[in-house]
Amino acid sequence: MKSGIHPAYKRATVTCVCGEVFETRSTVGNLKIEICSKCHPFFTGKQKLVDSAGRVERFQKRYAKKGAEAVAVA
Numbered sequence: 001m002k003s004g005i006h007p008a009y010k011r012a013t014v015t016c017v018c019g020e021v022f023e024t025r026s027t028v029g030n031l032k033i034e035i036c037s038k039c040h041p042f043f044t045g046k047q048k049l050v051d052s053a054g055r056v057e058r059f060q061k062r063y064a065k066k067g068a069e070a071v072a073v074a
Contacts, residue, residue: 012026
């Protein structure tokens with residue numbers, strides 16, 4: 001490898017919201033993640049509810065008016 005052209009590759013602590021902490025190496029530094037292998041549904045076999053209710057409600061509110069107008073016109 002050429003010297004002086006690669007970023008610093010240092011130890012990094014990865015922290016998940018479930019509480020799992022592990023150490024790896026990265027150019028970024030310390031990381032905070034939302035899902036890891038300890039809490040991901042693929043590895044645990046359990047479903048995890050992701051909070052997207054606000055987005056769904058906003059979508060339904062936005063398109064409920066257009067859907068009602070389309071039914072009234074037809």
